[in-house]
Amino acid sequence: MPNIKSAIKRVKTNEAKKAHNITVKSAMRTAVKKAEAAIVTNEDTAKELFNTAASKLDKAAQKGLVHKKAAARKKSRLMKRMNAAQ
Template identity: 40%
Template sequence: MANHKSALKRIRANEAKRLRNRFYLKTTRTFEKKLRKTTNKTEATELLSKVTSMLDKLAKKNIIHKNKASNHKSKLAKYVNSLA
């Protein structure tokens, strides 16, 4: 157990950040799945810009690695471009 007040505060802050990061990551994954199920090109294009922004924010906050974000964006863009 922590011995200092500052250590106790750190534990509380880290837990709050962990939950917030989990929420952001889960929300982004949900939108990615929604984009993959979309067959309408215009709807997919709108979703792609939203998901791209979400992935960039995750990478900026170091929740995911920047290369992972780039890989996801690339694959999603290829999928949207393949829609007729």
């Protein structure tokens, strides 16, 4: 633990940001998994779940949690699976 006041504050803010980033990234992964499962089972909610997953991917990319091209690639692959299933 640092002794300097500003460094102590920095450690606290970094921990808070890390906790927030973990929750956002986890929600993104969950949304993608739900969308994939719905696409495989041909559920009616697949389109809605895809939209939420795409939104979460875009937001994670915007925040810098996932690279923007990685997010685009995941969205593209999800869309490809959805179109093939229909």
